[in-house]
Amino acid sequence: MSSPLDPADDGLRPVDVLTVVAVTDVTPSVRRVLLSGSPEAVAAAGPTVNLLVPRVGDAEPRWPRIQRDGRIVWPQGSHGVALRSYTARRQDSAAGELEIDFVLHGDGPAAAWAGAARPGSLLAVAGAASLAERPASWVLLAGDETALPAISRLLAAADPGTTGVALLEVAGPEEEQPLAAPPGVEVRWLHRKGTPPGESTLLVDAVAALDRPGTDDVFAWVGAESAAVRAIRADLRGRWGLGRAQHHAIGYWRRGRAMAPPG
Ligand SMILES: Cc1cc2nc3c(=O)[nH]c(=O)nc-3n(C[C@H](O)[C@H](O)[C@H](O)COP(=O)(O)OP(=O)(O)OC[C@H]3O[C@@H](n4cnc5c(N)ncnc54)[C@H](O)[C@@H]3O)c2cc1C
Numbered sequence: 001m002s003s004p005l006d007p008a009d010d011g012l013r014p015v016d017v018l019t020v021v022a023v024t025d026v027t028p029s030v031r032r033v034l035l036s037g038s039p040e041a042v043a044a045a046g047p048t049v050n051l052l053v054p055r056v057g058d059a060e061p062r063w064p065r066i067q068r069d070g071r072i073v074w075p076q077g078s079h080g081v082a083l084r085s086y087t088a089r090r091q092d093s094a095a096g097e098l099e100i101d102f103v104l105h106g107d108g109p110a111a112a113w114a115g116a117a118r119p120g121s122l123l124a125v126a127g128a129a130s131l132a133e134r135p136a137s138w139v140l141l142a143g144d145e146t147a148l149p150a151i152s153r154l155l156a157a158a159d160p161g162t163t164g165v166a167l168l169e170v171a172g173p174e175e176e177q178p179l180a181a182p183p184g185v186e187v188r189w190l191h192r193k194g195t196p197p198g199e200s201t202l203l204v205d206a207v208a209a210l211d212r213p214g215t216d217d218v219f220a221w222v223g224a225e226s227a228a229v230r231a232i233r234a235d236l237r238g239r240w241g242l243g244r245a246q247h248h249a250i251g252y253w254r255r256g257r258a259m260a261p262p263g
Pocket of ligand 1: 082086087101103104108111112145149197198252253256
């Protein structure tokens with residue numbers, strides 16, 4: 001054990017490194033990666049999780065370390081690691097299992113890593129956060145493929161008496177996934193039908209076509225491409241008059257730009 005004056009105690013801890021156990025293609029564009037780690041590492045890895053993704057084709061990653069305040073301290077020089085936000089679709093800390101669904105959008109270090117992931121591949125975790133949800137009697141959940149893991153968790157955790165609508169934008173029927181939702185929440189799939197992701201207005205239009213529910217006990221949760229989220233947020237604040245505590249609308253990715261969370 002080191003004393004506070006011990007120069008070897010720099011206050012930095014190693015990141016939690018997880019190992020891929022299995023890789024499954026859930027739909028043509030979603031790859032589910034099952035990871036194993038210590039119960040503590042899995043418990044701390046979600047629901048929203050900062051992943052440290054080794055760059056495909058690079059040498060062994062040089063992992064950063066974590067400061068006491070949670071900040072990431074990167075090694076000097078090239079380290080071969082990218083930081084990206086994902087969602088733990090399933091966490092079973094007793095079994096040491098963590099499941100993450102990666103959209104294989106064909107570009108970027110995280111999608112490339114998932115495309116190449118095999119049993120034995122490594123991934124690390126550098127912090128987590130909540131989904132920022134709030135229980136309400138009426139909910140609007142709106143998102144694309146990247147938000148499907150979060151929305152599936154929100155629906156599964158919702159009180160069975162919850163009412164509302166879940167709007168899910170995907171490429172087509174082949175990308176739909178079974179979701180366990182309260183019977184009073186309508187699950188509506190919106191198909192892009194060939195429009196590239198990030199270029200469709202399906203989610204924005206579907207929200208614009210919704211009337212404000214007749215109760216103030218409302219919560220709206222939105223995760224999708226940033227421009228769509230901005231438009232939906234403006235609609236919910238303006239037309240519906242939702243206050244800060246009544247909605248959480250976050251850009252999950254940016255068309256044409258890499259999306260690293262703050263380190
Ligand atoms: C809180 C949070 C939770 C998230 N959870 C998940 C999750 O569970 N599963 C998941 O797949 N994603 C999730 N995302 C989205 C994911 O972080 C982004 O898609 C991220 O850009 C992927 O990193 P990358 O290294 O593959 O690509 P980047 O290096 O970030 O981007 C490279 C290029 O790919 C494009 N791109 C990025 N995402 C997409 C996409 N979905 N479709 C088309 N083009 C894209 C970018 O516009 C850019 O041109 C989440 C994001 C946030 C903020």
